[in-house]
Amino acid sequence: MEIRQLHAEDFEKGLSLSEYAFQYKVSGEDRERAREKFKPERIWGLFEGEVLGAELTLLPLQTYIQGKPVSMGGIAGVATWPENRRQGYVAKLLTHTLQTMNEAGQTLSFLHPFLIPFYRKFGWEIYCEYKKYNIPVGKFPKKAEIQGSVKRGAANIEVLQQLYISFAVRYNGSLQRTEEWWKERVLDEDTHQCVFYSQQGEPEGYVLYKIVNKELVIDEFVYLNEEARQGLWTFLANHDSMITGASLKLVPSDDILPYLLPDPRITQENYPYFMARIVNAKAFVENLSFHVLSGVQERLLYIEDEHAPWNKGLWRWEAAEHGKVSLIQIPGDKTNAELVCSIGTLTAMLMGYKRPVEMSRYGQLSGTHEAVDWLEKLIPEAETALFDFF
Template sequence: MEIRQLRAGEFEDSLSLSEYAFKYKVSAEDRVRAKESFKPEQTWAIFEGDSIGAKLTLLPLEVYIQGKPISMGGIAGVATWPENRRQGYVAHLLTHALETMNEAGQTLSFLHPFLIPFYRKFGWEIYCEYKKYTLPVGKFPHKTEIKGSVKRDIPDLAVFQQLYDQFAMRYNGTLQRTETWWKESVLDDDTHSCVFYSEQGEPEGYVLYKIVQQELVIDEFVYGNELARQGLWTFLANHDSMITAAQLKLVPADDILPFLLPDPRIAQENYPYFMARIVNAKAFVENMIFNVPEGDRERVLYIEDKHASWNNGLWRWTVSEQGGAAFTRIQGERSEADLECSIGTLTVLLMGYKRPLQAAKYGQLSGTAEATAWFEALIPQAETALFDFF
């Protein structure tokens, strides 16, 4: 059994496995395009002789943490032939991917799980969720007279990039989009857009949407201030003679639209979305800025990480007067730790999805009451979100 990156000539074998595992068929025309964009170096596979037994794609991406982009390994397209399942193939690939990401300096990894409990065993944990709203036209926000203007279907990608970045940097875990990502993964021929401009001509918000079977399907609703939010909703409400309802997808978990509606009783759904995992705890912690705790600025943390030995063990966590951190591996017994958690729990705590006091209450974080309070005070409040899929 061999684990290696694919080669250019293995496109058909790779695509055949994807078609079987994910139950779709690629047309001849799309097959040509897929082959032209095929990046064999991004796919790792287990081979038995010349045959692919299982594979995954490892995407070199960047995400925002505390408003700064950091390197992230995005895992996608995990697939195994049925005769090879439950033989540890994916486990070998995931362990190999962690080693590869660590060597490449990717301190964080994301994936969209087919089965959450499966990936939890390897250290990934749910780090964000999203809301989905369905609003009948009669429950839209009231139209308002706005000082500003809306332009529809503008071709200027730089405007979307500017507004998206300003919005995305508010959250931990949002993707830093490249021009290629916008063109290949966000915008398509069926997508309409509108941009709100202030009276001074500054872009302050946008919506990406489609009109499908008398419904507005809103993929992204991004705004920088309340005026832009109202202006965009007024534009959408002006479709009332064409549609019966609107669906808002991938709405951040901290959104309060229902509270702002004349009648907040609309259909609302909440979905756990992507999973995250710290690949290198030392690099991740030392890249963050923390609140400076009162009193003692040092604690010892035990991290349990069965699949990344470079994280597993005791760490001395020291916080400077400026909020920077030194995270130093130390020798000793597990019982000497002030705090103890898994790598998955540490990931969601540092990203802000859950809080230390919550984790301690439900047995996901162990430690003295004093150390837990120290940890709670240490981590800045934050929200998580992701508006993309891979």
């Protein structure tokens, strides 16, 4: 067996495996366009001789953590032939990819799981959820008289990007988008765009939407203030003669739209979405900002991580006065630790998805009451969200 990046001449092998695994077909001009866009250096394959047995794509991305971009390895397109399943092919690829990301300085990794329990075994853990709403047109927010205007049409990507960044940095785990990402992953010819401008002419929100079978399908609803939110909803409500309702997807889990509706009894669904994994605990932790504590300034933490051995072991977690911490590996085992958790639990807590007290209550974080309370006070509260898919 050999694990390596694909070469240009491996295009057909890689695409054929993806077509079979994900049950789609690319033909004609689309296949040629796919060949032109093929980036073999981003695809890792496990080969037996010349035969491609399994593959995955590793995307070099950036995610916002505490409002700052952090280097992140996005894993996508994990595939293997059915005859190769349960033979450890994907496990070998994932372990190799962790090493690759660590060497590249990608301290965090995201993926969309086909099966959550499978990826949990390798240290990935759910880090965000999204809401989905279905709102009949009769239950839309009330139209409002707003000092501002909505412009419909193809907005400048720079305007959308400016608004997106202002909105996305509120959440840990949202994606830093490039112009290429906007063009390839977000916008398409079927997507309508509208931007809300303040009375002073400043862009303050946008909506990306489609009209499908008399329904508004809202892909993104971004607003910087309440006036923009009401202005955009008034614009959408003016479609009432054309539509029967609206569906919103990938809504952040902290959204309170139903409460703001005249009648909140709408169909609401909540979905666990992407998984995250800390690739390098020391580098990731030392790049974060924490609350300043009084009293005890250090605790001993044992991290369980079978697939990234550089994380596994006993660490002295030292909190400093300026809100930074140091993570120093020391000799010892679990019996010496005041806190014990898996790399997945540590990821969920540091992303802001779950709190230490909560994890302790349900047996995901072991430790003394004093140590758990120390960690609870140290880690800032945060919301998580992701508005993209890969």
